[in-house]
Amino acid sequence: MSGATTAIGRVLPPSRARRFIRRLTSGDEIAHLITLTFGASILLITGLLVLELWVQSSLARHQFGWKFFATSVWDPVFGNFGALPFIYGTLVTSFLALLIAVPLGLGAAIFLAELAPRNISDALAFLIDLLAAVPSVIYGLLGIFVVVPIMRTTIGPALKSSLGFLPFFQGPNYGVGFLTAGVVLAIMVIPFVISVSREVLLTVPRDQREAAVALGATRWEATWKVVVPFARAGILGSVFLAMARALGETMAVTMVIGNDPKISASLFAPGYTIASVIANEFSEATGDLYIHSLVLLGLVLFLLTFILNGIARIFIVATAQRGGAHE
Amino acid sequence: MTRKAVTVGLSLVLVLSLMLISLPSAQATDPVLINAAGATFPYPIYSKWFDDFHKANPGVQINYASVGSGAGIGQLQAGTVDFGASDMPMTDEQLAQAKVKVLHFPTVLGAAVVTYNLPGVSTELKFTQKALAGIYLGTITRWNDPAIAKANPGVSLPNADIVVVHRSDGSGTTFIWTDFLGKASSDWASKVGAKSSVNWPVGLGGKGNEGVSGLVKQTPNSIGYVELIYAVQNKMSYGWVQNAAGKFIKADLASVSAAAAGAAKTMPDDFRVSITNAPGATAYPISSFTWLLIPVQIQNAAKRDAIKLFLNWMVTSGQGSVEALSYAQLPKAVQAKELKAISLVH
Numbered sequence: 001m002s003g004a005t006t007a008i009g010r011v012l013p014p015s016r017a018r019r020f021i022r023r024l025t026s027g028d029e030i031a032h033l034i035t036l037t038f039g040a041s042i043l044l045i046t047g048l049l050v051l052e053l054w055v056q057s058s059l060a061r062h063q064f065g066w067k068f069f070a071t072s073v074w075d076p077v078f079g080n081f082g083a084l085p086f087i088y089g090t091l092v093t094s095f096l097a098l099l100i101a102v103p104l105g106l107g108a109a110i111f112l113a114e115l116a117p118r119n120i121s122d123a124l125a126f127l128i129d130l131l132a133a134v135p136s137v138i139y140g141l142l143g144i145f146v147v148v149p150i151m152r153t154t155i156g157p158a159l160k161s162s163l164g165f166l167p168f169f170q171g172p173n174y175g176v177g178f179l180t181a182g183v184v185l186a187i188m189v190i191p192f193v194i195s196v197s198r199e200v201l202l203t204v205p206r207d208q209r210e211a212a213v214a215l216g217a218t219r220w221e222a223t224w225k226v227v228v229p230f231a232r233a234g235i236l237g238s239v240f241l242a243m244a245r246a247l248g249e250t251m252a253v254t255m256v257i258g259n260d261p262k263i264s265a266s267l268f269a270p271g272y273t274i275a276s277v278i279a280n281e282f283s284e285a286t287g288d289l290y291i292h293s294l295v296l297l298g299l300v301l302f303l304l305t306f307i308l309n310g311i312a313r314i315f316i317v318a319t320a321q322r323g324g325a326h327e
Numbered sequence: 328m329t330r331k332a333v334t335v336g337l338s339l340v341l342v343l344s345l346m347l348i349s350l351p352s353a354q355a356t357d358p359v360l361i362n363a364a365g366a367t368f369p370y371p372i373y374s375k376w377f378d379d380f381h382k383a384n385p386g387v388q389i390n391y392a393s394v395g396s397g398a399g400i401g402q403l404q405a406g407t408v409d410f411g412a413s414d415m416p417m418t419d420e421q422l423a424q425a426k427v428k429v430l431h432f433p434t435v436l437g438a439a440v441v442t443y444n445l446p447g448v449s450t451e452l453k454f455t456q457k458a459l460a461g462i463y464l465g466t467i468t469r470w471n472d473p474a475i476a477k478a479n480p481g482v483s484l485p486n487a488d489i490v491v492v493h494r495s496d497g498s499g500t501t502f503i504w505t506d507f508l509g510k511a512s513s514d515w516a517s518k519v520g521a522k523s524s525v526n527w528p529v530g531l532g533g534k535g536n537e538g539v540s541g542l543v544k545q546t547p548n549s550i551g552y553v554e555l556i557y558a559v560q561n562k563m564s565y566g567w568v569q570n571a572a573g574k575f576i577k578a579d580l581a582s583v584s585a586a587a588a589g590a591a592k593t594m595p596d597d598f599r600v601s602i603t604n605a606p607g608a609t610a611y612p613i614s615s616f617t618w619l620l621i622p623v624q625i626q627n628a629a630k631r632d633a634i635k636l637f638l639n640w641m642v643t644s645g646q647g648s649v650e651a652l653s654y655a656q657l658p659k660a661v662q663a664k665e666l667k668a669i670s671l672v673h
Contacts (some may be wrong), residue, residue: 076497077520144541152545174490174531174546259495259532270531276495280534283395284497284523286421291401 050302057296059289068296074261074277076285081293083300085261089178089271090304093253094246096182096267097189102239104186105193109235112194113201114223125198132191140255143184148175148256151183156268171266174258179267181257185249189242196241200234201227233316240312247305250275274301358385359633364392365399365412368437368499368554369617372652373412376645380637387633396499397523403429403620409630411620414499415523416599428623430672431598432638432665433616436655438555438583439504440565440613444543445470445485453478453567453575456604456612460512462489462550464519465529470548478575485548492542492551495532497523503615504552507603552613555583556653570612571604582611583655591660598668614655621672631672638669 023029060068064081071082112121152175159169204227212222228235250273258270259280274297285291370393377389394402396413403411404425416431441454458474461467467474471484494501502523509516519525531546533539536557543551555578558565567575576582589607594600604612621638625631642665646656657665 073526075526076524077522077526080526144538144545149545172488176531176542254495254534255538259534260527260530272532280496280532281524282497284397284499286397286400286418286523 050299053295053299053302057292057299060292060296063289064293064296068293069300072261072263076281076287076290079287079289081289081296083274083297085263086272086274086277086297087300087304088263089181089257089261090247090273090275090301092178092267092271093181093185093257093273094243096178097185097246098239098243100183100186101190101193101242105190105238105242106197106235108190108194109197109201110223110228113198114219114227121198125195128191128194132195136188136249136252137255139184139188140252142187143180143252143256147180147184151175151177151180167265168267171264171268173268174270176256176258176270177266177268178257178271181253181271181273182267184252184256185246188249188252189245192242192245193238196238197231197235200231200238203234204230232319236312236316236319240309240316243308243312244305247308248275248301250279254279274298274304359387359629361387361389361409361630361633362392362407363389363399363410363412363619364394364402364408365620366396366414366499366617367393368414369412369435369654372435372649372654375648375652376641379645379648380640383640384633384636387637389633389637395497397497400620403427403622409625410622410634412618413620414615414617415502416601416618417620430621430623430668432619432621432642432668433587433598433657433661434619434641435649435657436583436587436602436614436616437499437503438578438586438611438614438655439500439507439552440555440558440578441550441568442540442543442553442558442563442565443550444545444547446547447485448482450479450482451564451566451577452482453569455569456507456511459568460508460515463491463493463508463527463529464512464514465491478569487548490546490549491527491530492533492539492546492549493527493530494536494539494552495534496538498535499523499615499617500536500552500554501525503603503613506601506615507613510604555579559653568612570608570610571606572608572610574608576609576611578611578613580650580653580655582609583614584658586610586612586614587616587655587661588658591658591664594661594664596668598665623672625672635669635672638672639666642666642669 020029060081064071068081068083069087070084071080072084073080073082074085075081112124116124152173156173156175156179160173163169208226208230209222212226213219217225253273254276257272257276259272259276260270261272261277262269264271278294278297282291282294285294370391373391373393377391381388391412396415399408399411399413400417400421402408404421406426412434414437417425417429422429441459443452445452452475455474455478458467458472458478461472461474468489469486470489471486476482476484493504502521505515505519505525506521508519509521519528531542533542533551536553539551540553540557540561540563543549553563557563565578567577570576585607586602586605589605589610590600590602598616598618600616602614602616605614619638621634625634642657642662646662649656
């Protein structure tokens with residue numbers, strides 16, 4: 001009895017093992033396991049990140065609760081912390097950056113993909129990819145030495161005299177502030193918009209253009225009414241990639257935003273962003289509540305990025321379905 | 328099969344050779360390795376000191392990470408470094424939180440100076456303490472305010488808004504500056520207080536000394552503060568500040584050392600003392616020590632001896648190389664007091 005089971009026990013496992021080895025040596029199983037591990041590591045890293053931010057901010061969460069989002073005081077001396085001016089600054093500068101970068105970037109991408117001769121397009125695309133790789137501190141220096149003086153002496157006064165009746169363009173203009181930060185961010189994210197949009201436009205099948213032209217469309221009509229809508233999801237993707245970069249940008253913004261945690265309607269006024277205050281104050285922060293509040297700001301930035309990316313996802317899916325219904 | 332055998336053989340060779348490589352280093356006698364972390368302001372002199380000290384004593388190597396005073400205190404509290412360094416003394420609360428009992432040893436002196444950009448004014452301006460506090464509180468908003476004008480007879484100050492600039496990053500310089508303003512004005516002490524970052528009533532924030540000086544240089548009618556060393560190395564002009572004796576003093580190495588000498592008489596035994604607004608007719612009022620934070624008890628005898636040897640060397644021969652890097656030296660009285668305190672480390 002026992003001899004029979006051992007005999008079967010001895011016979012069966014080797015064959016199973018051999019099958020496993022055969023699958024292993026064929027490579028599929030290994031590739032599957034390795035890529036699965038890598039894929040899972042993304043979830044793991046994100047999960048650990050949130051967990052760490054959550055645990056390390058416990059003191060601030062208990063002390064301030066939801067009030068953290070509504071308080072606009074940031075006082076390390078008396079231990080009173082609120083995130084509102086930083087959230088405001090982050091959203092305003094990112095929005096300004098997209099407002100400037102998207103039309104410019106999309107226009108450039110359309111030119112490069114549709115109108116420019118192929119060799120010029122390739123050469124320029126190479127330069128644009130190079131721009132995307134420039135370290136942000138370089139853009140910050142560019143901001144300090146070029147954009148800030150122009151803002152103070154030329155663009156600021158011009159905006160004041162022409163659009164000064166709007167609350168956005170009132171008050172003293174120091175050269176540093178929301179608008180300057182938005183412009184510098186725009187310069188930084190334009191390469192992303194151009195590079196990705198161009199690639200997407202180039203993948204639009206030739207038949208689409210030819211069909212439009214065959215129906216009597218001009219070249220511009222074919223581009224604007226057929227090619228661009230076809231590539232809409234990819235173009236939106238480039239915009240949200242740019243937004244993600246703008247939200248998290250630290251160095252360049254710190255150098256030109258004025259670093260004053262106040263909420264003001266004027267775009268000339270100095271402001272502050274979440275990423276900037278963390279970079280500025282973390283290394284010298286003393287006291288548990290102070291450090292926990294800075295970590296909580298990190299969590300807020302994570303949430304902000306998460307929510308905005310979620311909205312972007314829904315938006316892309318919705319427009320893709322609409323596009324699908326058209327065709 | 329043969330391929331498999333080759334692979335196994337190769338990996339065996341690899342493992343064996345790795346073991347062989349790692350063996351000799353484990354057998355060699357290790358130098359005493361000491362890890363420290365903290366303030367960025369004294370980093371240039373610390374790295375020179377640790378380098379010089381290593382040349383004189385090859386058996387000791389001190390690694391210093393200039394991660395900032397706050398992080399330095401944190402790492403010392405957690406016990407992850409052998410000693411720390413800070414631009415501000417640890418508070419009683421911080422000392423209580425530390426796993427080990429900590430001693431403060433002043434190393435060098437630094438100062439903050441007032442820099443400004445007033446088109447048409449080329450003379451070096453004089454600032455009373457009330458004027459500086461008022462400007463940074465936002466109660467003095469124009470350059471021709473009597474509080475500024477009275478101290479500068481004969482200078483035609485413009486009727487222009489003052490653009491206030493401060494550091495945006497947490498820094499020891501901001502601590503010295505706000506500590507001084509707190510002594511100059513009770514309003515400042517109660518409303519703003521002193522720390523490496525504060526809730527500024529007015530002003531723009533620039534990142535680092537270069538950020539502040541850049542903003543001041545570019546913005547007409549602005550005022551800011553930077554480290555003395557930064558001002559000296561960049562040949563910037565800066566203002567005179569009224570000291571506790573009522574005299575206007577220009578910051579330089581001598582007047583900063585004088586502030587330390589003025590405070591030396593009343594120096595507490597733990598060296599945790601603010602020397603802003605120090606007594607003495609020649610003392611510059613916005614000066615400060617920077618400290619090494621040494622655990623009282625060091626279990627590892629080799630490390631303890633090395634650290635004590637370094638402290639002795641730093642207070643005596645180390646001070647000789649300080650002024651070349653624009654730091655002010657410790658006054659003799661403080662050096663003598665520190666030499667005595669070193670014996671407390673056990």
